[in-house]
Amino acid sequence: MSNEDITLAAGDAEVVVAPGNGGRVRGLRVGGVELLRQGERFGCFPMVPWCGRIRDGRFLSGGVVQQMPVNAPPHAIHGTVRDGAWRTARVTEDEAVLTYDLVEPWPYSGRVTQVVALAEDSLTLTMSVETYDSSFPAQIGWHPWFNRNLGEGGGVRVDFTAEWQEERGDDHLPTGKRVDPRPGPWDDCFAMPGGVDVTLTWPGLLELKVASREEWVVVYDEQAEAVCVEPQTGPPNGLNTHPRLVTPIEPLEATTTWTWRRLPTG
Template structure:
C-alpha cells in the first residue's frame, strides 16, 4: 500500500497522516482551524522505542550497555521511529493503521503499530510495540506541537498533576518528586489517575488530552507552540523505570484528544 499522505475525515474534522515522515500526524484541522504547528519536524510524532532524553544516550539491559546516537548532545532524544518511513497497513475514511519495524541503531527487532481513529469530536491514537524474539525495555508516547494561537488569544493549559519530576541541569529528572511549579515548562509530571490536560484557545476551542498512562511532559518554552506529551514513563525511563516488551506481553498505550467549542 502507498506510503503517501493519508487524509482521515469525520464531521468538520480532518487529519493528515505522513507515514514517510516518521508516521506523524502532520495536520489536525477542526472547522478549518489548524491545531498543529506545521513543518517537517512538527505536527505530532510518535516517540518510540523511548520518550524524551536518555542520559548520555546509554541504557542498560541486563549486563549489556547500549549506546544510541546523541541527537540532542549530550543525550539521545525521542526514539528512532520518528526518523523512519512507516508502512500503511490499512486506510479507511476515518481510520488508518501504520507499522514500523525497529531497525539499527535500535539493537532489538520489533514491530511498532499505530492506529489513528477519527470521530466528529475526537482523535484517538493507539501504539503498540511487539517482539517475536528478544525481550527489551521500551517506552511509547506522542509529541504533539499544538499551535499556541489559532488567531486569537494564546492557548491556556489546565491540569492538576500529583507531582513534578525535579529537573536537573542536564534536563533529566533527578529522581526527586516535587510540588508542581508554574511554567514555562520542559518538565515531566505525574498523574496517577491518568493523563488529563486541557488546552484552551479562549473563545475558540477547548481540546482535552487524556491517556491511561500516568506520565506527561509539558513543553511550552517556544513562542509558536505548546506540547502535551503522554508517555509510558519519564524521560530517561529506559534506565530508571524500564517497561519490558516480551514475546507474550507487548507494550501498548493510547491517547485521545477530544475537542469542543465554547
C-alpha cells in the same frame, strides 16, 4: 501500500497522517482551523522505543550497556521511529493503521503498530510495540505541537493537576526527586497516577482535552509558536529508571485521546 500522506475525515474534522515522515500526524483541522504547528519536524510524532532524553544515550538491557546516537548532546532524544518511513497497513475514511519494523540503531527486532482513529469530536492514537525475539525495555509516547494561537483571540491556556513534578536537573533529566508542581514555563515531566488529563483552551474558540490511561506527561511551553503536551508510558530517561519490558508474550501498548469542543465567542 504506499507511504504517501493519508487524509482522514469525520464531520468537520480532518487529519493528515504522514507515514513517510516518521508516522506523524501532520495536521489536525477542526472547522477548517489547523491545531498543529506545521512543518517537517512538527505536527505530532510518535516517540518509540523511548520518550524524551536518555542520559548520555546509554541504557542497560540484559546486563549489556546499549549506546544510542547522541542526537541532543549529551543525550539521545525521542526514539528512532520519527526518523523513518512507516508502512500503511490499512486505511478507511476515518482510520489509518501504520506499522514500523525497528531497525538499527535500535539493537532489537520488533514491530511498532500505530492506529489513528478520527471521530467528529475526537482523535484517538493507539500504539503497540511487540517482539518475537529478544525482550527489551521500551517506552511509547506522542509529541504533539499545538499552535499557541489559532489566528485570533488570545493564546492557548494549559490547565492540569499533577500529583507531583519530576525535579529537572541542569542536564534536563529528572534528578529522581519528586517536587510539588511548579508554575511554568515548563519543559518538565509530571505524574498523574489517575491518568493523564490536560486541558488546552483557546479562549472563545476551542477547548481540547488530552487524556490517556498512562500516568506520565511532559509539558513544554517554552516556544513562542507552539505548546506540547506529551503523554507517555514513563518519564525521561525511563529506559534506565522505569523500564517497561516488551517480551514475546507481552507487548507494550498505550493510547491517547484528544477530545474537543467549540467555545462560545465573546
